[in-house]
Amino acid sequence: MxxxxxxxxxxxxxxxxxxxxxxxxxxxxxxxxxxxxxxxxxxxxxxxxxxxxxxxxxxxxxxxxxxxxxxxxxxxxxxxxxxxxxxxxxxxxxxxxxxxxxxxxxxxxxxxxxxxxxxxxxxxxxxxxxxxxxxxxxxxxxxxxxxxxxxxxxxxxxxxxxxxxxxxxxxxxxxxxxxxxxxxxxxxxxxxxxxxxxxxxxxxPAAFDEKSRVDKGVAATILGTSHLYEKEYDQAIVYFDDIINNSDYGYALLTGDDVKLMYTQAGEFSSESIFEINYSVALKPEESQFYEESFNTRNARYSAPNGRGGGAPEHYVAAAWLTDAYSTEFLDPLDARNTVLGYNGRDRITDNISLRASSMIALVNDEHTEYYDKPTAAIRETFNNNKISAFKQYTNHDITDHEKNVGNSTWKSGKNVIINRLADVYLMRAEAYLETGNITDALSDINTIRERWALALLGPVVDASKTYVMNEPVTNLPYTDENTLRKHLRHVERPLELNVQGVSSRNIDLRRWGNAQARFSELNGMKYYLSDYEYVKNDGGATATRKNSLLTRSVTGKELYSDGENEFKDAAQNYNESRDYxxxxxxxxxxxxxx
The missing domain is CATH 1.25.40.890 (Serine Threonine Protein Phosphatase 5, Tetratricopeptide repeat)
Incomplete structure (x- = not known):
């Protein structure tokens, strides 16, 4: 509520x-x-x-x-x-x-x-x-x-x-x-x-009663981040330790079934939120959606599926690589949350749909999460025209069947905008640990985030009740290798955890790591294909098919792009250091x- x-x-x-x-x-x-x-x-x-x-x-x-x-x-x-x-x-x-x-x-x-x-x-x-x-x-x-x-x-x-x-x-x-x-x-x-x-x-003070006000925890977060950006890792760790370990702030990661509250209305101002911009369609609803100090935002309009009120020239969707990364996360079969049966009668392990993916992105094969008042995304959306996924972070997918019903307009949303949350601090501290040679603690922070999502943990076995993945699957190099863990943190853990959160966070990351140009070139070389997906369409178990809706790296008869090119062609061609800022x-x- x-x-x-x-x-x-x-x-x-x-x-x-x-x-x-x-x-x-x-x-x-x-x-x-x-x-x-x-x-x-x-x-x-x-x-x-x-x-x-x-x-x-x-x-x-x-x-x-x-x-x-x-x-x-x-x-x-x-x-x-x-x-x-x-x-x-x-x-x-x-x-x-x-x-x-x-x-x-x-x-x-x-x-x-x-x-x-x-x-x-x-x-x-x-x-x-x-x-x-x-x-x-x-x-x-x-x-x-x-x-x-x-x-x-x-x-x-x-x-x-x-x-x-x-x-x-x-x-x-x-x-x-x-x-x-x-x-x-x-x-x-x-x-x-x-x-x-x-x-x-x-x-x-460590916290105000009014959660939308900035406090000491916000100051510590921005200070730590600024030191990280300048590669002053020891100073960054001091602030990150304070945020994570000081109980006065009251911060705690969402865990257990509470992870399903991430980026939902019920999860606003959660224990994980450090700084959150407060919006509401109930306050001064007469104000125009283009008045920039109104209490409503246009964010849902720009990221919701077309059939749910999304559109406008600014309409954006998740990149293919990001969609694929969410679809191929390693789940922990020993975590009971992954064995709960979905609408299709299968568990998350069988479908390889992580709790993190369910919170961050709409996928045709996620038959474990309601979407815009339907049991699954496949029932609600057609996933046609190569629209193989949609961001959830700024949409009202959890409280309505269409964005127009929230603020009497698809242009008006009351969804809060999270700028900083505790998971980011864990991952920034992991980066600081990694860059100072402390791989053990870096892995520990990364695994703290992964464990709360019921994902398999990385590196050597520390807890026998959990499942661990020792080596990166493509290179077969161990996650205890510095470069292997660095690439995973940069291009798997941070983007999948933060998604499109924050003020230009991903652009700043790519710029400060000095690999934006290489990243766009790498992504430009990846090809993706589409296959049909058979889903359960009603409580009786009847099935139907969404044509060319499931993304895969395996070669099929349908390429994601009919001209054989990739969505990052222009970025790979045009990006250079002058674009860092x-x-x-x-x-x-x-x-x-x-x-």
Whole structure:
């Protein structure tokens, strides 16, 4: 059930902010000179803080569709047609022919700086308060949240744009010449946002009652991630250890049957969630789906199957390799969850459908999971036109039969967006362990994630009650081999666990590992084929067939692409080091006289 209490709190405070902010705060355009900022008390500043969070509702901050298309995780759905129809709005992202004028790049940049601007307004107002108010714990908590959000947005801008050389905006501009600022060095940007993050880490509580607010755990996560990105592994491990081992945060992986709650409405703000953006179609439903601070998102529209309300030029689907990887995971036959019979009377072991695959992606042969109010995906969807899978992370597949029934429009969804969760921290710590030569602990963290999904564990046998896979099946090299485990972590464990979660996470990973170009070339060399799938269509056990719906690497009469080419052809051809970062967008360079 939706955590309505949290959403009601957000609505009440936001309404208060919108109705009263003009009395004490002149909210201006970031490109204009600001007036003085004054708060009479901590109630007014708290309302302004809610306005900062309002900026985080902007769909372009996560920008899931174009960022997924830029990565190796997704392709545009039209590519799967026999006669693909390229779309000028999205083709540049998966073809890597984008430039500084590409629309989504400008919108993501502007959205992140909007949060920074509002954070600076709040910081300025808090700093102007008297000593009595500054001594209040609420003042410290508000300042900590403002600096954390400001630091976080600088962190993402640094990781995504212009080789990390972005504009440090540390105050509200008081004069025209303070609006146009030059970029700073990557090192200076890191120093700046870490100071914000450390302040938040030192001053925020481990958790707030309002789960959608950033806290010490969020600060620790971003700090640890920033050190990992800079290959400062020992420092990263310190923060990751704190997140995993400090019970004050209250974090815990979903395990047992609770893993089925992943990316469902019932699983929102679960014990595994570290930072989650809170949406709802019940709050201010009159607002347009294109108003970026509305409480609804367009994410479901862009990733749901066509028959369930998906569509628009931004519509994206899972890449073939990712679909295949979910379909070929090693399951643990000793885990009782894998022996439960599905709708077809077979268990997960027989069908080789992992619990992780069921949570992340819709597959024609997953007869173990309900999908859009039908017993299985095969009953609900036709899987025609080579649409062999669909992402689940941003859709309402668990609560409705069609996206239009959620917010009275296929464009409006109330599905929360998870930015950070505990599983990612385990896998980042595994990477840090691996890169410092500690293969044993790296395997332990990876296996902690795999065990909760009832997957076979990797490496030497440690627990006789579990099933282990000693060697990588293609190379036959042991998982205790550093390079073998590194490749598995990068191209199996992280993408299958995180899917399309986070702010450009997969693109950042490929960039910082320095193998994006090689990855696209590798994927371009893989061929896939389609076969028919016979499924159980009703409670009586009658069967039917979905033609050319099951993906396989085995040669059949039907290739996934009729022209014999691969979906990463353009990426393999066009990607180079100049694409590792997005360029400075025109929205900035056209208006900033110092660029």
């Amino acid at each position: 939706k955590n309505f209490k949290n959403k009601l709190i957000v609505l009440i405070v936001m309404t208060s902010f919108l109705q009263s902010c003009s009395d004490y705060l002149d909210q201006v355009n970031p490109n204009e000179v600001s007036t003085d900022i004054y708060y009479a008390d901590l109630e007014q500043s708290d309302a302004s803080l809610t306005g900062v969070y309002g900026g985080m509702l902007d769909t372009y901050i996560v920008n899931a569709w174009s960022e997924s298309l830029r990565s190796d995780l997704a392709i545009h759905s039209l590519l799967r047609l026999n006669n693909p129809r390229p779309n000028a709005r999205v083709t540049p992202y998966y073809a890597h022919t984008y430039n500084s004028g590409s629309f989504d790049f400008n919108r993501q940049w502007d959205a992140l700086y909007q949060v920074i601007f509002r954070s600076n307004q709040l910081i300025t107002g808090l700093e102007s308060m008297d000593a009595t108010l500054k001594s209040n714990d609420r003042w410290t908590e508000q300042m900590g949240q403002a600096r954390l959000l400001r630091g976080m947005c600088h962190f993402y801008l640094h990781a995504i744009y212009n080789n990390g050389e972005i504009i440090i905006r540390d105050k509200v501009p008081g004069e025209i010449n303070e609006i146009s600022k030059s970029t700073s060095s990557s090192e200076d940007v890191i120093k700046f946002f870490r100071e914000d993050l450390v302040y938040a880490y030192d001053n925020l 997005k360029p400075l967008p025109l929205s900035e360079t056209d208006n900033n006289t110092n660029l």
